[in-house]
Amino acid sequence: MGLVTREQSSSKARWTGVALASGLPFLGYLLTASAHGYWLDAGEFIAASVNLGIAHPPGQPLAALLGRLFAMVPLGPLGLRVALSSAALAACAAAALFCAVHTTVAAMGERRVWVSVPLAVGATWYVAGAYGWWFQAVRPEVYALQAALICLAVERTVALEAAWPTRDARPLITAGLALGLGLANHHFLAIVALPALLPATARVLRSRGLRPIVQAGAAGLLGLALYLYLPVRAGADPLPNLGAPDSWSRFFWVVSAQAFQKNVGSGAPQPMSERYADVAVVLWNDLSLCLFIALAGAYVVLRTAGARRIGLLWILLLGSNAVARAWLGFIRSNPDAMGYLLPSFAALAALLAAFVTALLAPPDGREAPDALLLSEEPGPVDR
Numbered sequence: 001m002g003l004v005t006r007e008q009s010s011s012k013a014r015w016t017g018v019a020l021a022s023g024l025p026f027l028g029y030l031l032t033a034s035a036h037g038y039w040l041d042a043g044e045f046i047a048a049s050v051n052l053g054i055a056h057p058p059g060q061p062l063a064a065l066l067g068r069l070f071a072m073v074p075l076g077p078l079g080l081r082v083a084l085s086s087a088a089l090a091a092c093a094a095a096a097l098f099c100a101v102h103t104t105v106a107a108m109g110e111r112r113v114w115v116s117v118p119l120a121v122g123a124t125w126y127v128a129g130a131y132g133w134w135f136q137a138v139r140p141e142v143y144a145l146q147a148a149l150i151c152l153a154v155e156r157t158v159a160l161e162a163a164w165p166t167r168d169a170r171p172l173i174t175a176g177l178a179l180g181l182g183l184a185n186h187h188f189l190a191i192v193a194l195p196a197l198l199p200a201t202a203r204v205l206r207s208r209g210l211r212p213i214v215q216a217g218a219a220g221l222l223g224l225a226l227y228l229y230l231p232v233r234a235g236a237d238p239l240p241n242l243g244a245p246d247s248w249s250r251f252f253w254v255v256s257a258q259a260f261q262k263n264v265g266s267g268a269p270q271p272m273s274e275r276y277a278d279v280a281v282v283l284w285n286d287l288s289l290c291l292f293i294a295l296a297g298a299y300v301v302l303r304t305a306g307a308r309r310i311g312l313l314w315i316l317l318l319g320s321n322a323v324a325r326a327w328l329g330f331i332r333s334n335p336d337a338m339g340y341l342l343p344s345f346a347a348l349a350a351l352l353a354a355f356v357t358a359l360l361a362p363p364d365g366r367e368a369p370d371a372l373l374l375s376e377e378p379g380p381v382d383r
Contacts, residue, residue, distance in 0.1 A: 143339030180223025268329025
């Protein structure tokens with residue numbers, strides 16, 4: 001009695017990391033959350049949450065339901081209560097991001113928890129404290145919720161890749177549910193995140209057959225079913241009731257977000273090259289030199305045998321998200337553009353940690369004999 005096993009110590013260190021990575025940012029978000037209606041779409045989302053109404057296309061039913069839950073908290077004005085939902089969800093996104101980054105660091109061979117946990121916490125803090133991430137955490141909006149769902153889906157997929165080969169496909173099912181819920185909030189960002197998860201999905205399909213894929217798809221459909229909220233609430237004529245999706249044609253118009261489809265691709269007035277530059281400027285303004293270090297981390301992680309699959313996931317997430325944001329147009333002077341880029345922030349945090357991990361690796365590639373080890377073994381080596 002009284003003896004703590006190495007696995008217990010590792011688990012305790014990991015949970016301490018989760019608490020630090022999410023708790024400190026959450027405290028900061030709470031202290032700076034908007035106490036009023038703020039501007040942009042905030043008033044609309046507050047009204048939709050308080051009255052269980054319907055916001056602008058694609059309707060965001062999950063955001064309205066969660067906002068209504070937080071509106072019941074007896075703390076300050078209604079605007080602050082709904083803003084607290086963003087604060088809590090941004091902190092949840094930070095917690096999931098920490099776990100994914102920590103698994104990435106372990107896959108690269110850094111199994112000393114006194115190195116891996118602070119490194120993952122530091123990388124998470126770096127992006128969770130960036131202006132683009134913080135801005136979504138202190139106002140009534142949908143982007144903190146979307147970041148939490150995408151980070152959860154990515155974290156589960158990273159865990160699956162790290163444990164491969166495995167017969168446990170439950171992480172993929174959880175990822176499917178998270179993406180389905182993401183589709184019921186901001187379907188564009190959920191769809192854009194799909195390429196990062198496809199390689200792991202294909203491996204599960206080849207190894208385990210169709211059954212886990214069907215289960216993951218069913219979980220996604222369960223989350224997507226939240227869109228039934230729209231015609232149900234539209235029939236009660238709530239305030240707001242934007243798009244009034246009380247018929248199948250109106251429902252399709254709202255969910256497909258046709259109102260915003262003119263300002264995409266070649267339909268946007270700004271040249272595509274300038275839009276790519278604008279995305280780079282947004283990321284540079286928030287991450288400065290660490291942006292280049294993170295891009296160098298993409299090269300490092302692909303050259304690390306045990307982490308290539310995970311590295312590819314992060315690179316696909318960054319690439320698809322950044323390209324999609326540029327394709328949409330209207331980046332310059334659009335505060336919401338940063339909300340779209342939160343998955344890119346998450347990927348850059350992981351790649352930044354990967355680069356630092358390579359610098360901190362013991363010269364002979366071996367662990368110190370007294371190092372505390374992670375409770376989970378890294379995934380098999382890719383050759």
